[in-house]
Amino acid sequence: MTLRIGTRGSALALAQAGTIADALGGELVVITSEGDTSTASLASLGGTGVFAKALRDALLAGEIDAVVHSYKDLPTAKASGLSVAAVPRRADARDALCARDGLTFDTLPEGARVGTGSPRRRAQVASLRPDLELVDIRGNVDTRLGRVGADDPERRLDAVILAAAGLDRVGRSDAVTELLDLDTWPTAPAQGALAIETRRDEEKLVSRLDHRPTRLTTSAERGVLAELEAGCAAPIGAHAFVEDDMLFLTARIYAPDGSAHLTASHATVLQKDAAADVAARVAAELLAAGAAELAPLG
Structure with a gap:
């Protein structure tokens, strides 16, 4: 029997799941979610979790055997009846600046639209x-990159910021003008990693792709979100790594x-x-310092 692997239909999702x-040795099955069809802002839709629901519903219904998520x-929060059966080796976790004329973050002119x-x-x-103008954007990688230096002044941006891993997966690393350092620019928990979800007790279908160091680091980063009871769209960056038998x-x-x-x-x-x-200790320190008052966590 061929393994049916669920994915969203964007170029990035298809590249990742592919x-x-x-x-x-599986085949892809495209599942459409509300996040793919709505033009509303991501925050108003309830954050990036909106992309997972349709895939999980199809998995629980037996329409597919596994799902590949960013x-x-x-x-x-754990989904009833499902399990993250494998977390493959992580790609680049950094954010990437894609700017016109080879500009970097520091050399963007005052008032540049990002x-x-x-x-x-x-x-x-x-x-x-704080001198830069922020523009809320949606769309796939090519749509966003297409706005950089666009002829239409209403659509034109001087730069966009995207995940380096996503750009690499769709073959658009050529658009990167600067990779942003994780020490000063921590990225979303688990950025650059994939999660393969199966029904509970069917983990063996995909478990051979699990990469223990990646599972450890992404679990620590996501553990901070869980401890803070924060959504995946909260303004939180995290970075974990393993070195000398320490996390x-x-x-x-x-x-x-x-x-x-x-x-x-x-x-x-x-x-x-x-x-x-380690996630519990980091979250406790942030809460004690006033994290809940600083930013919306729900």
């Missing part, structure tokens, strides 16, 4: 370059207007509950 289908888009649909990226831009985690939460931020960092030895332990 790598998994190739590795598992892990950063997956709500932290497009992003992410509350986190908006807060980061406002924090570091390191830093998380930063921003005021939506970029006027302030809080940062917490902790490390723990690699053990059974390392990801949950």
Whole structure:
């Protein structure tokens, strides 16, 4: 029996799921979600979790055998009857600036129009370059890139900010003018990673693609969101890595207007509950410092 792998129909989703289908000898089944058909802002639709619901419904209904998600888009709450059966090796976790004329973030002129649909990226831009004009945008990778230097003054942007991994997966890394450093520009928890979801007790269908270091680091990053009871569209960046048998985690939460931020960092030895332990300590420090008052977490 051929493994039926569910995916959204965007070029990026198809490219991501295609790598998994190739590795598992499966076939792709395109599932359309409300997030794909609506023109409303991502925040008004309830955050990026809107993309997961239709895929999960199809999986529970037996229409498909597995689903490939961008892990950063997956709500932290567990879905009844389902399991994240594999987290393959992570790609580049950084954000990428794609600007006209080879400009970098620091060399963008005052008043330059920067497009992003992410509350986190908006807060980061406002924090570091309050002189720039932020423009809320939706659309696939090519649609967003097409607005950079566009002839139409209403659509024209000087730059957009996108995930480096997504650009690479659709063959558009050529558009990148700067990769933004994770220390000063932490990205969405689990950015650059994929999650393969199956029905519970059917994890063996895909489990051979699981990459333990990636599962550890993404679990730690997403654990901060869970501990803060924050949605995946909250203005929070996180970065975890494994080194010398230790798991390191830093998380930063921003005021939506970029006027302030809080940062917490902790490390723990690699053990059974390392990801949950370090995430709980980072989240506790952020809450004690006033994270709930700084930014909307729901």
